[in-house]
Every structure is written in C-alpha cells, then in structure tokens.
Amino acid sequence: MLEAALVCLAQVGYMESRGEPQAGQEAVMMVLYRRADFNPEKVCSELSKPYQFSWYGKIKPPQRSDAELRPFLNLAHKVLNLKVIDTSKGAYNFHEIHLQPKPTWAYNRPVKTIINNHIFY
Numbered sequence: 001m002l003e004a005a006l007v008c009l010a011q012v013g014y015m016e017s018r019g020e021p022q023a024g025q026e027a028v029m030m031v032l033y034r035r036a037d038f039n040p041e042k043v044c045s046e047l048s049k050p051y052q053f054s055w056y057g058k059i060k061p062p063q064r065s066d067a068e069l070r071p072f073l074n075l076a077h078k079v080l081n082l083k084v085i086d087t088s089k090g091a092y093n094f095h096e097i098h099l100q101p102k103p104t105w106a107y108n109r110p111v112k113t114i115i116n117n118h119i120f121y
Helices: 002-017 022-035 041-049 066-080
Strands: 093-098 114-117 119-120
Touching: 002 022, 002 041, 002 066, 022 041, 022 066, 022 093, 022 119, 066 119
Parallel strands: none
Antiparallel strands: 093 119, 114 119
C-alpha cells in the first residue's frame, strides 16, 4: 500500500506541478496527502474521486518505471514521511492562478498561499 501511495503522490505532483518550483510540487502533494487524512492507504482512492483532478481518467500519467517520474517519486517519499515543510500552509484545494473564472468552490474560501502558478485554499 505504501508503494501505491508513493506512485499516486508522484503522479499528482507530476501532472499538476511539473513546471513549478519544488515548493509548489510539495504543496500539491501535501494537498492530496491531507485530503487522505495523512493515511497512505487512502491516497490513491482520494486521487481517483470524481472531479478532484481534471486530468484523472483522461490522461495517462507516467508510470513507476518512467524516468520523468523519478524526481517526483523521491519528493513523494519525503511527503509521505512528512519530511518536508508544508508549503501549502494547510490547504485542501488549489487551482492554477490563470484559471478564469475561478472555480465556484473557491469563492468563499480564504487563500492560504500562492506559489508560482497555483493558488492554495
């Protein structure tokens, strides 16, 4: 189960934040881990919930053996072991900064932080 959680976190990091600085990548992964109640057994099921991540089920992310996922696997390992600073500042949601109009769920939520191209709530 730990291996599956590692891959799911790495995939969400890659798909949502591969062009971002490490702080943004960590924040994206922390959001997923927080939504899973910091339980590795819940990470993949949280990732696959409907309407959570727009790419999920539509675009195939890199797999465990793909070279481009390797740095994200290393970072996901740190996130799973809580060896990173929570750069998301406790966020449960995020979206790209240029998304206009912003999602309806974001209107009444306070912004926790902005990291490069993502707003975290």
